Amino acid sequence: MPKGRLFWKILIGFWLTLICVFFGVAAIFAIYDEQRAGMQDALATNPRMSVLTTSTASVLHYGGVEALREVTRSWPRFAKSNLLAVDEDGKDVFGRPVPARALAMARDYLKNTPRPVEGEPDQSMPSVLQTQTPDHRNLMIFAVLDENMVRRTPPRQWLPPQMLWLGAFGSLIFSALLAWYLTRPIRLLQRAFDRVANGDLDERIAPRMGRRRDEIADLGHDFDRMAERLKQLVHSQRQLLHDVSHELRSPLARLQVSVGLARKQPDNLITSLDRIERESRRLDELVGELLTLSRLEAAGAGDPDHYFDMIELLDTIVADARFEAENAGVEIELAMDPALTNQEAILPGRAEPLYRAVENVVRNALKYSRPGQRIDMAVTLADEGHTLEINVSDQGPGAPEEQLGLMFQPFVQLDGENRQPGYGLGLAIAQRAVQAHGGTIIATNRAEGGLTMIIRLPLQAGLTAAA
Missing domain, CATH: 1.10.287.130 (Signal transduction histidine kinase, dimerisation/phosphotransfer (DHp) domain)
Known part of the structure; x- marks a missing residue:
């Protein structure tokens, strides 16, 4: 099979996406510039142009076209280029081209703007004015939009070729780095799986x-x-x-x-x-x-289709253990949580493995007990009634601290005087059975001597009233 398929998919996918986004944004800006550039032929009505039209009208009215020519020599470029003085034939006095759209807008502006009342001063600053020169020429003064504020990009050069190559190359580098960043750990995982599959x-x-x-x-x-x-x-x-x-x-x-x-x-x-x-x-x-x-x-979790009452199971285990303990001269005491009186503790799974597990723990305590000693079995609720805790404590010799975690492994037996006949499988079977039902089992030494086995089992539905 070909190697690096994911790398090339990510590389090509991100590269094409970035190129499409790059060209899409460039096209949007180009269209926007074209639309703004189309406004260059429109009439300028901002306050700055109103000041210029007013000043130009005064110069033309008192000094004529020649006076305006002398005055505009010191004006900025945008004023010279965008301020027009047009006669009745629609021609500029300086021979500059007159945009037809701006001329039509200026005439409509004069036509629709109310004239000031005669005898009252004109306080407004109109964008379009009409005045008469000393030689009795009627001129209309207005301005078109400033081309410095509205740039016009030639349609055939809306995106320079250098920018195209730079965008394509930059997006390729970015996509390659991103693809490498994402696929490198995946390749490491693939090689690691191969090594594990080969036994490493x-x-x-x-x-x-x-x-x-x-x-x-x-x-x-x-x-x-x-x-x-x-x-x-x-x-x-x-x-x-x-x-x-x-x-x-x-x-x-x-x-x-x-x-x-x-x-x-x-x-x-x-x-x-x-x-x-x-x-x-x-x-x-x-x-x-x-x-x-x-x-x-091999069983894994307990069978969720079967349920049993752990309290009833514990009563049976204690009854069987007492029968055996009588011959050994050992007493077994069962202390039940008051909350469990006349109640059921429902667990999912099969009763037989847990019976073997708790029985092995009790028999293990009985094995290390001497005549006259007692085995205490306490059953309580924990985690607000969601967990059943079973403590089995004996008065035997206990176990070395370093072996407490090893005693649940198969064929592990205690050393020295604690060693008893057997195969060391009882506690291993107990641990597997408890874990199969979602529980835990640990061993601790008692301060007063002996060993305590703590079994914790999660309850399926908490406590329910006994039938």
Whole structure:
């Protein structure tokens, strides 16, 4: 497939847009100048021209055309060019061209302007005046618009070629820089995706984004988080495969030894068969827990089409745990929030995974408790009734602080005197089940000794009256 398609699309698109805008604005100004230039033949009626027409009328009335010629020699150029003295035939006394439109407007002006009352002074300053020279010539004085105020650009040169080339080249440079600015991080993302697809999970793109603070830079940070998460998942899967291989090796080795002993010592066949049965049962338990863990990791969020009452589920778990705790001499106390009395705590999803999760937490507390100790289970509401919080506290030895965050990983077991028989999958299964229902689970050491597991689960519809 061709490379750089987006770059060329942005470059050509912006370039053509800028050129169209450039020529459009130039055309609008050219049309506007043409319209203003057409006004050059119109009559000037501003106060400055009224002063000139009045002065010119006085000079012509008392000194004639020759006096006006002498006076206008010191006048500015716009006055010489735009002030006209026209006789009855429509000809200027100095032979200058007379715009027909301005002449018609001047005659209409005189025709429609009221004359001052005889005997009263004329206080106005008209733009068009009519006077009589000493040689009895009737002249009309008026002015056309100043060409310095209304410039007229020749139609064939409304836009100089230099400006055309400058606009086209400048818009090309701007479009190229803009296209490069937009497509550079996209090319970086493309190369980063290729490297990740080829197995390089250490690829990161945010440091190469520079000082960008936009949506593309955010996309780069999201890519880095995705790559980091993929790296963690791949590492976790590899570690899980290694741990599974290690855990399976021991019972398989014992099975092989038992089979060998059964063949060499037929008299001890029953003992060997008992050992084979125990190891087979342990393998079955390990495979079952691994399948449960795999299903929970693949399930994602809880099933929104199913709902269950968490209070009823907790009552069942506590009842089952008390039956087992009696033989161990451990007491289990359940403290329920008063707001939960005769109420339901509705959660979306399936009850079985959460049953396994809370049961694993309670059984883990029971495993580390000694006869005469107590397990406290507190169920409360948090976040204004939108979250159900379950605290399971024991009076056991607790756990090293550095291992509190690791104990939810598969096949991780506590060190030293805290180590207990098992595969280290119970808390991992509990965490996956809680996370699948949108909750969290953490472990903390109690100040007075022991461990506390805190499970927080969001309620679907808060509390509803029990049926």
